[in-house]
Amino acid sequence: MSADATPRRGSVVGWFAPVVPEARVAVLRSVLYLFVLLDLHLVVRDPIPLSHHPDLYRPLLLARVLHLPPPSLPLAWTLYAVLVVGCLVGAFGRAPRLAGVVVAAAFTWWVAIGFSYGKVDHDHLALVVALWVLPTVGAVPGGWSATRRSAQAGWALRCVQVAVIATYFLSALAKIRSGGWTLTSWPESYILTWAIVRRPHGLGQFLLPYPGVLRVMQWGSILAELSSVVVLWLRGRALLAAALFWMGFHVFTVALLYIHFAPTVVCWLAFAPLERLVPWWRARHPPLEPPVPVPPRAVPSRTAPSRTDGQPVSR
Numbered sequence: 001m002s003a004d005a006t007p008r009r010g011s012v013v014g015w016f017a018p019v020v021p022e023a024r025v026a027v028l029r030s031v032l033y034l035f036v037l038l039d040l041h042l043v044v045r046d047p048i049p050l051s052h053h054p055d056l057y058r059p060l061l062l063a064r065v066l067h068l069p070p071p072s073l074p075l076a077w078t079l080y081a082v083l084v085v086g087c088l089v090g091a092f093g094r095a096p097r098l099a100g101v102v103v104a105a106a107f108t109w110w111v112a113i114g115f116s117y118g119k120v121d122h123d124h125l126a127l128v129v130a131l132w133v134l135p136t137v138g139a140v141p142g143g144w145s146a147t148r149r150s151a152q153a154g155w156a157l158r159c160v161q162v163a164v165i166a167t168y169f170l171s172a173l174a175k176i177r178s179g180g181w182t183l184t185s186w187p188e189s190y191i192l193t194w195a196i197v198r199r200p201h202g203l204g205q206f207l208l209p210y211p212g213v214l215r216v217m218q219w220g221s222i223l224a225e226l227s228s229v230v231v232l233w234l235r236g237r238a239l240l241a242a243a244l245f246w247m248g249f250h251v252f253t254v255a256l257l258y259i260h261f262a263p264t265v266v267c268w269l270a271f272a273p274l275e276r277l278v279p280w281w282r283a284r285h286p287p288l289e290p291p292v293p294v295p296p297r298a299v300p301s302r303t304a305p306s307r308t309d310g311q312p313v314s315r
Contacts, residue, residue: 018154023146023275025137025153026093028160029100030144032130033091035266036107040083043262044124047113048076059116062108071113079113082106093143100135107131122167123260126267129163145278160270165228167264168246172225187218195257203255224249231271243268 050056051071059068069075083106090099108131111124133156140146179185192214196204207213224245231242246268250261 016155016158017151018158019149019151020154020157021146021275022137022140022148022150022153023142023144023278024270024273025134025156026140026143026146027274027277028130028157028269029096029134030091030093031266031269032127032134033087033103035127035263036083036087036103036131039127039263040080040110044111044114044121046117047071047110048073048080050113050117051076053117056117058118060112060120063112063116068109068112071116076113079106079110083110093140096137096139097135100131104128104131104135121263122171123262123264125167125170125264126160126163127263130160130267130270133159146275157270160267161232164264164267164270165231167261168225168228172222172228175222175225183222187222188215189218190214192218199257199259202258203252204257207256221249239271243271 051073054070054072057070059070062068083103086099086103086106089095090103108128111128115121137150137152137156141148175186176183179189190211193208193211196208196214228246231239234242247265250265253259253261
């Protein structure tokens, strides 16, 4: 779809590919590439040390389908170097398609290695999807200050938004499935009590004596996750309220269990009007005006006074 094509308002295509400012994509790409650098060192930071234990490697379905080789130290260090260079290039808007595809492929492989040793973090779903779809927009003339609007940008952002919400909705389905597809099984269990005992720190220690409160929290969690799909149709203040609710939800999980969802949280920026960032900054930090030149003052003449007849006055 061309940059100036406008899908019919209210149509299915118009919902999946709304025409939005490309500056949103430019800002989001820079933020996500910089976040990937943090993720390598703070979140999924173990592919290199795990490569010392090939006997513990149990490849994910994706690795088996793509016939990815088992991890090794040379492979892990190569992926690390590619990601560092690719993220720095992509964060500054250089070669957006090439750098974006390289980072998406390398990071997908990186997390596949990290998750093939017994634990899969579903909070990386939206981040991986974002890294794959954002390069489809290509170069954005003007970068963060771009004024052009396109459906390509809208489609990429919509994919990220759907992936963010799918993180919650699919989590609820997984909880229901774990209870034999019975809605009441998970919220009526003692799973949150078990999680707090397993992680004896944070706010959870003070809630252990109140199992009824923990059960109410479990019901609130699963109902919120099941209804999260509504966010995709919210606008304005309603969308802001929903975003603040989920940000508060993640703050609470950190305080309760020390479990963060940082990759999902940063992808919530796909819902934000990021194109307003540069005008907002410029309005509060106007450029300094050049100083106004001061005209030179007249210098009194030092010429000797003369008489009316033209002869100089004797001193």
